[in-house]
Amino acid sequence: MSNSSLATLPSIDRADVTARLRDALLAANFTADGLLELLGAPAYAALARSETVPALRATRGDTPLETLVRLFLLQQPVPHARVEDVLPLDACVDAGWLVRTGGDEVAAAVDVRPYGGPGGEDWFIVSDLGCAVGGAGGIGGRGRQADAAVVLGVGGASTTLAGITVRTPVGSALDLGTGSGIQALHAAQHATRVTATDVNPRALHIAALTLALSGAPAADLRQGSLFEPVRDDETYDLIVSNPPFVISPGARLTYRDGGMGGDDLCRTLVQQAGERLNEGGFAQFLANWQHVEGEDWQDRLRSWVPRGCDAWIVQREVQDITQYAELWLRDAGDHRGDTAEYQARYDAWLDEFEARKVRAIGFGWIALHRTDAAEPSITVEEWPHPVEQPLGDTVRTHFDRIDYLRAHDDAALLAGHFRLAAEVVQEQVGLPGAEDPEHVVLRQNRGMRRATKVDTVGAGFAGVCDGTLSAGRILDAIAQLVGEDPVLLRDRTPAQIRLLVQQGFLEPAR
Numbered sequence: 001m002s003n004s005s006l007a008t009l010p011s012i013d014r015a016d017v018t019a020r021l022r023d024a025l026l027a028a029n030f031t032a033d034g035l036l037e038l039l040g041a042p043a044y045a046a047l048a049r050s051e052t053v054p055a056l057r058a059t060r061g062d063t064p065l066e067t068l069v070r071l072f073l074l075q076q077p078v079p080h081a082r083v084e085d086v087l088p089l090d091a092c093v094d095a096g097w098l099v100r101t102g103g104d105e106v107a108a109a110v111d112v113r114p115y116g117g118p119g120g121e122d123w124f125i126v127s128d129l130g131c132a133v134g135g136a137g138g139i140g141g142r143g144r145q146a147d148a149a150v151v152l153g154v155g156g157a158s159t160t161l162a163g164i165t166v167r168t169p170v171g172s173a174l175d176l177g178t179g180s181g182i183q184a185l186h187a188a189q190h191a192t193r194v195t196a197t198d199v200n201p202r203a204l205h206i207a208a209l210t211l212a213l214s215g216a217p218a219a220d221l222r223q224g225s226l227f228e229p230v231r232d233d234e235t236y237d238l239i240v241s242n243p244p245f246v247i248s249p250g251a252r253l254t255y256r257d258g259g260m261g262g263d264d265l266c267r268t269l270v271q272q273a274g275e276r277l278n279e280g281g282f283a284q285f286l287a288n289w290q291h292v293e294g295e296d297w298q299d300r301l302r303s304w305v306p307r308g309c310d311a312w313i314v315q316r317e318v319q320d321i322t323q324y325a326e327l328w329l330r331d332a333g334d335h336r337g338d339t340a341e342y343q344a345r346y347d348a349w350l351d352e353f354e355a356r357k358v359r360a361i362g363f364g365w366i367a368l369h370r371t372d373a374a375e376p377s378i379t380v381e382e383w384p385h386p387v388e389q390p391l392g393d394t395v396r397t398h399f400d401r402i403d404y405l406r407a408h409d410d411a412a413l414l415a416g417h418f419r420l421a422a423e424v425v426q427e428q429v430g431l432p433g434a435e436d437p438e439h440v441v442l443r444q445n446r447g448m449r450r451a452t453k454v455d456t457v458g459a460g461f462a463g464v465c466d467g468t469l470s471a472g473r474i475l476d477a478i479a480q481l482v483g484e485d486p487v488l489l490r491d492r493t494p495a496q497i498r499l500l501v502q503q504g505f506l507e508p509a510r
């Protein structure tokens with residue numbers, strides 16, 4: 001990618017114009033809420049499916065908001081006269097946000113999408129034309145091949161990572177593979193210093209625009225692959241990356257194809273993150289991983305975890321290799337092109353999987369917490385069920401509980417006090433009409449929305465936990481109630497208590 005192609009992007013040196021543009025966008029209510037109100041939920045949702053007709057119909061008027069939606073989201077040329085009423089037209093043309101298209105119309109040079117921050121902030125995500133909604137195969141992808149260096153806007157993966165990121169105030173954060181800058185924008189709210197990297201110089205330029213247009217402090221932007229742009233003596237309190245995790249035959253689209261073969265890019269990212277973290281720091285990634293014939297996928301992932309780190313790895317979805325190839329062929333808009341070319345690409349994808357003995361692909365989250373503990377804890381699990389975002393606090397408290405459990409042997413656990421987490425309910429499962437349940441399930445309605453089977457002692461124990469009595473005292477009372485030997489009960493129950501604490505059903509009370 002030559003720097004000359006950056007010439008088609010708005011200038012990052014015209015802070016005055018960016019500030020005026022931001023004021024104009026806000027004054028017109030070009031915000032996430034304003035957009036939803038104008039378009040209505042169905043048209044808004046249709047945009048995410050790359051369907052623009054409902055939004056075009058909803059913006060046929062000439063209010064300032066309709067003008068901005070047509071210009072920056074739907075890439076419609078708009079007459080000067082209409083734009084002049086809403087934006088500082090000449091300044092925006094001069095700074096490269098708008099281009100004159102001939103006649104008496106102007107068009108946007110980039111997509112700008114309103115994006116609501118977690119505290120109600122009105123932010124704007126800048127991306128390449130046609131990429132604000134629907135990805136590379138989206139609105140702008142129709143009928144054209146996506147450019148290798150194209151920079152996408154906000155996707156489902158972007159918001160997932162933003163939601164699971166631990167948001168405690170930190171000194172330094174690194175957003176690796178920043179793209180539109182969305183993760184850096186979030187990090188700027190709770191990190192004193194934010195470093196954002198990308199191999200694609202176009203992405204760095206666009207990330208700078210996103211931060212400036214959103215009114216956020218500038219980040220330290222660095223070009224390079226993986227941790228290359230980070231000096232040997234630099235470490236961070238938080239590292240986040242929504243990397244180019246797609247496992248594909250060859251590097252075609254920079255935003256998604258890591259180009260390192262198989263899942264090597266994600267593995268390298270995880271392995272190298274450990275030594276880039278400060279003690280107590282978190283690294284959080286989205287990733288795809290191979291399920292290889294003859295290998296346990298969980299063991300494979302465990303082997304990626306760097307020394308000194310606890311890890312929590314959650315597999316959210318598994319796709320077979322055909323579903324996977326089709327997903328990414330469609331993402332690039334290949335299904336709308338030449339049939340023979342589509343089939344050749346599909347074939348190449350399956351050849352690649354065959355050669356690597358890949359049977360399926362897992363999608364999920366990887367969180368590392370650097371503790372330098374002598375006995376690191378690595379949890380690899382499958383949880384494909386709905387969760388309640390944002391999960392940043394859930395991730396942080398997961399690692400707190402891991403620390404607690406590591407520091408407490410069974411005797412200490414029985415001396416401990418616990419409280420039942422908020423919004424846990426008990427479900428009894430069994431045949432209709434049966435007197436006793438076949439089993440009892442505890443279900444959390446918050447966070448990971450976990451459900452776990454317990455026996456009647458476990459359910460009774462959890463029900464009594466309000467922080468008053470020690471675990472051992474509660475077990476003694478249950479033993480008396482059910483006529484069981486208290487010593488045996490104290491002996492066999494800690495494993496169940498550990499699981500309930502680890503999964504967040506019980507919280508250490510003191």
Ligand SMILES: C[S@@+](CC[C@H](N)C(=O)[O-])C[C@H]1O[C@@H](n2cnc3c(N)ncnc32)[C@H](O)[C@@H]1O
Nearest residue numbers: 158177178179198199200225226242244254255
């Ligand atoms: C899936 S996009 C994520 C963009 C953004 N962070 C988000 O969450 O939406 C991946 C980004 O990683 C960048 N990238 C690709 N290969 C990379 C590498 N080897 N090192 C660093 N960044 C890379 C791409 O240019 C792209 O901007």
